[in-house]
Amino acid sequence: MEKQYTNGDITVNWHPDKCIHSTKCWKGLVEVFNPRARPWINMDGAATDKITEQVKLCPSGALSYVLNATKQPDTQDVIESSTKVEVLKNGPLLVYGTLAVHSKSGVTTRTSNTTAFCRCGASANKPYCDGSHITAEFKAD
Numbered sequence: 001m002e003k004q005y006t007n008g009d010i011t012v013n014w015h016p017d018k019c020i021h022s023t024k025c026w027k028g029l030v031e032v033f034n035p036r037a038r039p040w041i042n043m044d045g046a047a048t049d050k051i052t053e054q055v056k057l058c059p060s061g062a063l064s065y066v067l068n069a070t071k072q073p074d075t076q077d078v079i080e081s082s083t084k085v086e087v088l089k090n091g092p093l094l095v096y097g098t099l100a101v102h103s104k105s106g107v108t109t110r111t112s113n114t115t116a117f118c119r120c121g122a123s124a125n126k127p128y129c130d131g132s133h134i135t136a137e138f139k140a141d
Contacts, residue, residue: 001015001016001017002014002015003016003041005039005041005043006043006068007043007044007048007051008068009048009067009068009069010048010051010052010065010066010067010068011065011066011068012041012043012051012055012063012064012065013063013064013065013066014041014062014063015061015062015063015064016062017062017125017128017130018060018061018062018115018116018128018129019060019062019130019131020059020060020062020091020092020116020129020130020131020133021131021134022058022059022060024054024057024058024059025054025055025057025058025063028054028057029045029046029050029051029054031045031046032045032046032050032051032054033054051065052065058114059088059094059114059116060092060094060114060115060116060129061111061112061113061114061115061116062116064113082097083095083096083097083098083099084096084097087119087141089140089141090133090138090139090140091119091129091133091138092116092117092118092119092120092129092133093116093117093119094114094115094116094117095114095115095116095117096113096114097112098110098111098112099111099112099115101115101127103127115128116128116129117129118130118132118133119133119138119140120132120133120136120138120140121136122135122136122138
């Protein structure tokens, strides 16, 4: 499932199944990303440049954006020739780069930028993290 929000300049895409509930989006720009409001993304809450900078901070890749003028994702920060893995304390594995993830049912999903993989075993959306490590009180370095 993907939800889209636009202000005319950009479209913000939200993939709730990738969200690890890091709270970086709304703690950094609550005028736009407010989990208590419906809809929770208010594209009129800040200037486009502020929204794009906040979306870039999303650690899981659940938030991304497309520049409407070009219909292309902003790729200035993507280094396609390398992949990086980061272990979050008490959280998921973050993999930066373009990936092909093959499910046990044989479905291949392409991901880009950042993908959060479950490390605690509690996710209902394996292999992806769904934030269950928080309620499971997962502890690991």
